Amino acid sequence: MERYPRRHFLRQMGVGVGASAVASVPQLPGLTAPHVSKKLNVALCGLGRYAGYLAEGLAVSNYCQLAGLVSGTPAKLEQWQKRYTIAPKNCYSYQDFDNIATNKDIDVVYVVVPNGLHKDLTIRAAKAGKHVIVEKPMAVSVAECEAMIAACKAAGVQLAVGYRLHYEPYHQELKRLGQQKVFGQVRLIEVSLGYHLDGIPPTDWHLKKALSGGGPLMNLGVYCVQSSRYVLGEEPIAVTAQFGPVQHKDLYREVEESVTWQLEFPSGAIATSTSANNMSVDRFYAAADTGFFELSPAVSYGPFRGRTSAGELTFPDINQQAAQLDGIGQVLLANQPLPNHIAGVEGLKDLRVIEAIYQAARTGQRVRLTG
């Protein structure tokens, strides 16, 4: 069995994956052809594990391409530069990153550093006049999200959050089934995501509150919060939550090892979730008035497997990162505003719920949410 996320996340990429990803992105009015002559030039800011997935996605994207690199580690910068044939003038350290402002070769900065650094680098990229895509969770607090949105607005650039699942066909179907009430009103959602991180080194940034903002709720639970919200098309009005018992006390000194929570929505629907670093779980289930729909696996990089009370769900297994980059790239290239579900306001809404979950778990009290 798989014990460490690197292996969980490993995924075979087939020939033609990029093309099928593009096929799932609807053409926007104003765009003339699926294969545009100019691609958006994206700089990856942070060259960790997930940046590797994004580089794979960029390699097959029809609307974006890898054009720049930002890293605090010169050796990594050199390695990536050679591997992806990036011009040295498009490579930055965090010290000289602000010079990217004068670099016409870069259109977008994709911020993919530890969560606690999202805010500063997003604001610096915005001030440099670049559109920003920031990985989830958008930041470590509502206040940071607000500052990021304000900075992008002031700079006249767009801000997207790396919510890959909005471009994934199984999740697009979940959203349709829920929001269009295909099986009537959804009453109960059970969605959980966890990985068995027994091999996580004690120095990993995910364990440091200042860098991560929190434990698995921040990194995994955000998907559960997201999917609960977009399947229902509603915002939660109340939250209860419980921290799980800590198994690895030596590792989990600053952040939770697991947390379980319950969201209550205006329609009366309830969503219950667990996110954890000490168990493998990856599933989504919705009970609606006249049927159910579910995915398992559900939230990882796929391949997903799903069914409804009416039968199996079968969609192509796509390159999620390419699909997301295509979806966002297409909008930015067309100079159109990003839809709300992928914009900064969406990340902020998730952080509002996440803050309430932490408060509920810490105090043992039901936390009410308004607007």
Add this chain to the structure above:
Amino acid sequence: MERYPRRHFLRQMGVGVGASAVASVPQLPGLTAPHVSKKLNVALCGLGRYAGYLAEGLAVSNYCQLAGLVSGTPAKLEQWQKRYTIAPKNCYSYQDFDNIATNKDIDVVYVVVPNGLHKDLTIRAAKAGKHVIVEKPMAVSVAECEAMIAACKAAGVQLAVGYRLHYEPYHQELKRLGQQKVFGQVRLIEVSLGYHLDGIPPTDWHLKKALSGGGPLMNLGVYCVQSSRYVLGEEPIAVTAQFGPVQHKDLYREVEESVTWQLEFPSGAIATSTSANNMSVDRFYAAADTGFFELSPAVSYGPFRGRTSAGELTFPDINQQAAQLDGIGQVLLANQPLPNHIAGVEGLKDLRVIEAIYQAARTGQRVRLTG
């Protein structure tokens, strides 16, 4: 889609179902053959919907047979008496029920009346010198369970709780997978059971606290509590819970319409569940250290469908009531003590958890459980 439990519970019974049920019950030492010459004579006390299922099970059981009837409704008594060819001397009203003490034709009373009446009828049956099987939930409080256990002990009769799933092969497998740690320690259980009772009449006893003891937690949630406990082989040490919002305020004046709860176990495992009368949900999922196992449907009368991380689970679809009656009947015929997992002490343990769930939901506080 199905909207009312009668239809949910409807199940086609195939030829030879009784035989396959018996096949799943291991032979006890001391019993000579699967087809014993004498069968236990069972009186059904209460002739409601579920008594009908028990009568079907009794008709194909190899160890028990329907021999007596108890009802407060003379017309019902007459109808059943004719249908099942029961001697008039074996039929009782609640007024003359205690006369069953002198009736050598009755060995066991199966109490299948509204929950709030379980205690009194169990104690009367015990005082009449009859073994008792009482439907789940065993009673409406821990105190009642204790009184029932004491009465049966004093009368020298055995007390079983109608936990049909202990004799159901999918659940026997769940128990084995969990307790024997086939996929390592179980970390998370998600198990929920709900039915869409839109058509429930306002006069239904399930809605009256005095008769039901509570809402769906009592009638459906008890299975979730049970299976969490027997899959882990542990007793919960802490409980949190939340009542769901009430959709049908006219109906749910005395009991909850839905409730969600979380159990914490000594191993650190967590079980999360919802039981509800306003949604259809019927599923069990366990995430363990090196794999998962799940059933969906999981808790109803079947047929169940299951899989583990190692592949599909396939067991015969049995007559659950016949299997349960065979399992209990076999032990009683052999004059052996009932195993704990089917005895009164088991029902008491579930009530202890159920009381804690209600307390946690009512107060919003985490409730600790000891022993």
